[in-house]
Amino acid sequence: MSKPFSQACANNQTIILDVLIPIFEYKKYALEVGSGTGQHGVFFARNMPHLSWQLSDRAQNHAGINLWVDDFPSPNLLPPILLDVLQDPWPISAYDAVYSSNTAHIMPWEAVVAMFSGIGKSLLSGGIFCLYGPMKYMGVLEAQSNVAFDTMLRQQNPCQGIREFWNINRLATQAGLELMQDNAMPANNRLIVWQKN
Numbered sequence: 001m002s003k004p005f006s007q008a009c010a011n012n013q014t015i016i017l018d019v020l021i022p023i024f025e026y027k028k029y030a031l032e033v034g035s036g037t038g039q040h041g042v043f044f045a046r047n048m049p050h051l052s053w054q055l056s057d058r059a060q061n062h063a064g065i066n067l068w069v070d071d072f073p074s075p076n077l078l079p080p081i082l083l084d085v086l087q088d089p090w091p092i093s094a095y096d097a098v099y100s101s102n103t104a105h106i107m108p109w110e111a112v113v114a115m116f117s118g119i120g121k122s123l124l125s126g127g128i129f130c131l132y133g134p135m136k137y138m139g140v141l142e143a144q145s146n147v148a149f150d151t152m153l154r155q156q157n158p159c160q161g162i163r164e165f166w167n168i169n170r171l172a173t174q175a176g177l178e179l180m181q182d183n184a185m186p187a188n189n190r191l192i193v194w195q196k197n
């Protein structure tokens with residue numbers, strides 16, 4: 001098997017890191033939900049050595065993630081654990097940081113609901129959740145690239161699609177998370193930050 005590669009991750013990892021560094025400065029244990037190829041986790045762990053970075057995903061992505069871990073090991077990078085957000089309870093708890101990118105528009109809505117519920121239970125008080133990806137505001141996708149992406153996603157799978165920010169933020173509120181930041185990112189993405197009360 002060759003190592004999986006995401007060009008998007010290669011493009012966005014530095015600019016995401018710039019936002020994460022001050023937010024995660026005093027955090028110790030981060031969980032990544034839906035690590036995908038593993039590229040983000042490998043890069044963020046190397047560049048935030050004070051933070052233990054726990055990779056996770058469904059089973060089908062573990063072999064690829066492990067190839068990245070093997071090639072770029074860090075003492076603070078923890079091999080992937082099996083985490084499907086729909087499982088209840090989650091196999092882990094007590095993180096003070098959670099990161100997830102490009103997951104909310106890929107998972108069916110019931111899984112997005114489960115992701116926020118699980119994060120609400122797994123985060124310590126004062127812990128931070130950062131969610132990266134495209135977002136819709138008041139039913140509107142301003143960028144034509146996001147309109148096309150949303151159409152493609154829904155044609156591919158009607159359960160997928162770019163989510164409405166206020167629906168996402170409602171899930172966060174229900175999970176005990178308070179909105180701290182909504183950062184505009186390149187390529188019409190957002191990096192949204194919540195803190196557990």
Ligand SMILES: C[S@@+](CC[C@H](N)C(=O)[O-])C[C@H]1O[C@@H](n2cnc3c(N)ncnc32)[C@H](O)[C@@H]1O
Nearest residue numbers: 034035036083084085086101102103106107111
């Ligand atoms: C588009 S990929 C994004 C991967 C990576 N975070 C990135 O930014 O490139 C979507 C990820 O969501 C994960 N995912 C989808 N449904 C999931 C579920 N029910 N539980 C956990 N992860 C899930 C997939 O396995 C995949 O890793």
